[in-house]
Amino acid sequence: MxxxxxxxxxxxxxxxxxxxxxxxxxxxxxxxxxxxxxxxxxxxxxxxxxxxxxxxxxxxxxxxxxxxxxxxxxxxxxxxxxxxxxxxxxxxxxxxGQSEASSYDDDLPPSTRLYVGRSEQEKDIVKYKENSNICIIHGPDGIGKTQFVLKTFKERTNFQFFRGDSITNLRMSLENRAKRLGYNISEQGGIKKSLTDLFKYVSRKENRAGLGLVTVIDELNLRRKETTELKEEIANFIKICSTGTKHFLVITSIRRDVICLKGFEAIGSRFLKLPIFENDEADEYVRKNFEHEAENNIRELNRELGNYPLAIHQAVETIKGNDITIETFLADYKSEGLSIDKPSESNFKTSMLSIMRMTMSKIVHESNGLMAVQVLQLLAFMESGRTLLLDLKAISCYWHEVDSTHVEHCIQLLSNFSCIDQDSDKRSVSIHRVIQKVVRLNLRKYQGNGINMEALHLKQFFHKLLSKHKENIPFIQESSQSRLTQLARMWTLFSYKYLTTNHELHEIPNLIYSAYVKLGLFSYAKSFIFQQKKNFTKDLGDNIISTVDIAKNCAIAMRNLGDYLTAEKLFRGVLIDEIKLKGGDHEETLDTEHWIVSMLFRQKRYNEAESAAKHLITKCQNSKYEKLEMKVIQVLAFITGAKGDHSGSLEKHTKVWNWRKKELTSRHKETVASLHNIAQCMYEQGKYDDAFNIFTKIVTEFLGLRADSDDLRSRYWLVMCEYRKAFFDPIATSKRCVGNLDSIIKSLKELGWDDRHPDLDEALKSRRMIMEQINAMGLQGSSSVSSELSNVPPLHVEPHVVLDVDDNVHINGDVEQGGSCFSNRRCSWAWLTLLVVFLLLLVCISLCLFFFVFK
Incomplete structure (x- = not known):
């Protein structure tokens, strides 16, 4: 070195x-x-x-x-x-002992340099903290709610801060906090890991000394189309805080009734309305920045801005940034305000809109100023919190008139004009929600050409993404979690208003959903797609193809969670709609029937599933849908094996494998899935050496072509082959197999699966079986294998999710890889080994006695 x-x-x-x-x-x-x-x-x-x-x-x-x-x-x-x-x-x-570790909280907004007033409200909330469990702080946007809670609690108490503006951001905040506290959260998210479980963990960890904890959920502004999931989770949070030791929950919102507290009468709750600045508070803030300005100018400025804290702050920064006087600012401000339709907007929106229009008119005269305004408009549709510069540059390639190579200069320019904040490392930026709102409002209503530029820019953006997808440039599919979050946010804003006039873009939410699944972010995927289902149903109705496609992904989401009964019900609803809209013999309709057959198999309704599968195969053959036919034959092979006919199952899996190898190539994910199924059939037939060789080939040559869960399943069966075929030194083999199973079990749990998931349940059963064999041989006392999960670290597998999807349908398919074929059979090889050893010893002793006697 x-x-x-x-x-x-x-x-x-x-x-x-x-x-x-x-x-x-x-x-x-x-x-x-x-x-x-x-x-x-x-x-x-x-x-x-x-x-x-x-x-x-x-x-x-x-x-x-x-x-x-x-x-x-x-x-x-x-x-x-x-x-x-x-x-x-x-x-x-x-x-x-290196330099200070990361001390900032990604979700924590920067504190303002100057802070004035709010002394009475501060006294009130400190008093509430002593005799209540929850306080809802409400008031209009830009009134200073976030800064108020930061000033009141951040430095003086045990404090944690979460973003509540969407269920996605709340989950991300909780996961970030949990990871910082050492909780084993992988980027795959959690299938069954609820927000309540995460909140319970971080709260218990942060308040382990029992000295008290303040939890802030910021900007919980549930939209009219928000799902009930977030409301239910917040209700659970309230229960946790009410039973915890000195746990005070603070929720900030624009609405007093953001959460229904009916049923929580026993829990001490308070409401605190944060008003605009008093005259003396507003004047004090401006005076601290401009000591030499006349009092009458300061008062006139604040009167024009309605004493709104954010508007005053933005005006102060604009005056300082342009090195002008209050008088000059007021002249420009009043002139800009004349072009705004004041009766249709609130005073606060009017003042902020005037200031931002003034600021943008100054920016355009700078080098790359026009492009900087376009970047500001893009940021108005992204997450208001921390946006990685890397993601911003990648997304800006598809935005109106932005050259990604100049984005960093544009960011610096916007920062100089106080439109955005940059982190100290300049790797990320943040923008206030109110600035986002007024920039979007300006695009929507106040363009000189009278065109809704918000709709136009977003439409052009998603058209570019869709065209790249059709050109096999997978920008959405290859997105990281952070970039995907930004794209989901932008689409969500678009889908709230413009679904009805942009039918050609309805494929976008399915692509975003599939990208979430590919990353293993199953909870994010479920929240996103169910929210889209609600939007599509409300704006477009149930009986259009776009809504039905979204509903199909909702069913697949439940299948990914292991809730097969709910998934079956959803698939049957989709089937009814597809028959009406596409016809009973359409490929997508038959694909939904395939999903229903798969769900019947998963629920162990084998006879029903077998009958439906055979009927569906005939329909696929009549319609010449060979690829879909192979999918159904694959499910039928599982059913055949589950009913005990492993030779028949192997024959069917081999047929599918041969077809896929010819039509899709040997390295296609579906072909590898078929190879896995063949190896599993050989295992069931007791051909452990052959199965071992195939599984070894899969996990070495095809690693990363399939889903985490599929690779882990192949590793599981590889371990079981090694265990079954062991003859010499079974003790060491058993120990090694338990250790490998521990690694697999840990990795499965890090995917978010609980003990009820079939794959994890199967691995746990196998581990218990091997431990019982060890105990039966009297080895427990000398075994180094703990009866609890060992500390063997999980082995990484590339996060690529197998989606057995028809290329024309863009819907996840059911690439099954050996469902829970493990029965509760107990292997007798250990006893056979002992018996053989005993017989060999007996023969040796007999021979020795024979030679001794006759000699």
Whole structure:
């Protein structure tokens, strides 16, 4: 090595971070290590030939070898931060005494430089905290609710802050907090992991000393189309706070009745309305910035702005940024205000709109000023919180008249004019929600040509994305979680207003949903697609193809959650609509029938499923839908195997595999799924060596082509093959198999699955069976395998979700890979081994006695 970088010490610290262990390949990409340089060690790690610690050591050694003297702990910490491995960066910094670890909270908005007034309200809420469990702070946008709670609680009490403007942002806030506290949250999100569970965990962890905790849920402004899911979760939060030790919940909102507190009469609750500034408060704020301005000018400024805190703040920043007087500002402000239809807007919106129009008119005269205004308009449709500059540049490629290479200069210009805030590292930006609203309002109503530019810009943006998709440029499908969140936000704003006039864009929400699923973000996917279903149904009705396609994805979302009964009901509703709209023999209609057959199989209604499958195969053959026919034959193969005919099941799976290998190539994800199914049939027939060889080929040669869950399932069956075929040294084999199962179980749980999920339930049953075999052989006392889950870290598998989807349908399909075919059979090989050993000993003793006697 070319420096003193202590690889072993760093590896020991990083291995303790479960999130990094789950996302080890993402970490390797951040180190800028070529996949070809690590393919062998990666396969060995997946196979269990080397441990995660050894694999991480190899990666860091390669990085040190390539980076030389630049391979330092501070640089590695920066790499971890850039990749959002915040907890690992903090741990490394704390343990090795480096520079201060990431101290900012991504969800926490910046505090204002100056703060005045609110002394009476501060006294009230501090008093409420002592004798209440919840306080709802309400008031109009821009009144200062967020800054008020930050000033009151951030520095003086145990405090946690979550964004509540959408269920997606609330989940993201909770997961970020949980990861910082050491909770094992992977980017795959959670299938069954509810927001309530996350809230319970972070609250218990933050208040473990029992000294009190203040939780703020900011901007809980439930829209009229918001699903009941968020309301139910908030109700659960209230219950948790009411039973916790000194736990005070603060909700900020524009509405007093944002949450119905009916049923919570026993819980102490308070309401606090935050008013506009008093005259003396508003004047004090301006005076602190402009000591030499005349009192009458200060009062006139605040009177014109209606004493609204945000409007005053923005005016002050505009005056300072342009180095002008209050008098000059007021002249421009009044002139700009004449062009606004004041009766149709509130005083606050009018004042903010006037200020922002003044600001934009100044910006356009700067270098790249026109483009900076376009970037500001783009930011108006993105998340108001932390937006990564990397995501902004990528998305801006598709926005109106923006050159992504100039985005950083535009951001600096907007920051200079106080339109946005930049983080200290300049890797992300944030924008106030009110500024977003007035910029969108300006686009909608106050363009000189009279055109709704909000609708036009968004329409053009999504048209570009859709055309790139049709050109096989998968911008949406290849998005990271943070970028996908921004796209989902932009589409949500668009779909609230413009669904009815843009039917050609109705494929976009299905693409976003599929991208969430591909990342394994099943909870985000479910929340997003069900919200879209509500929007489509309200604006377009139930009986149009676009709504039915969305409904089909809702059913698939429930299937991904393992709720097969609900999924079946939803699929049957979709089938009725598809028959009406597309006809009973349409490929998509028959695909929905295939889903219903699959759900019947999943519910172990084998006879019903078998009859439906055979009938559906005939319909596919008559309509010449070969690809769909293979999908149905695959499900029929599972049914056949579940009923005990493994030879028949193998024959059907082989037929599907041969067709897919010919038509789709051997490396296609569906072909690999068929190969897995063949190996599983061989396992069921007791051909453990053949099955072992095929599973080994799958997990080494086809890694990353399929879903996490599919790769883990292949690894599971590989472990079971090793266990079944062991003859020599069964003790060591059993221990190794339990350790490998522990790794698989941990990885499955990190996907968010609970013990009820079929794959996880199967793995747990197998582990218990092997442990019982060990105990039966009297080895428990000497075994190093704990009866609890071991600390074997999860092995990373590339996060690519298998979607057995018809290319023309763009709907997730059911690529089944060996459903729960594991029965409760107990393997007797251990007893057979003992019996054989006993017989061999008996023969040896007999021979010895024979020779001794006759000699």
């Amino acid at each position: 070319t420096n003193n970088f202590n690889v072993s010490e760093v590896v020991e610290i990083l291995c303790s971070d479960a999130y990094l262990a789950q996302e080890i390949e993402k970490f390797a990409d951040l180190l800028d290590l070529r996949p070809s340089d690590r393919i062998t060690s990666r396969a060995q790690c997946t196979m269990g030939t080397i441990t995660l610690t050894q694999y991480l050591t190899i990666l860091l050694q390669q990085w040190v070898g390539r980076s030389g003297n630049d391979a330092t702990v501070p640089n590695l910490i920066e790499i971890l931060k850039n990749g959002e491995f915040i907890n690992a960066a903090d741990q490394l910094s704390a343990c090795l």
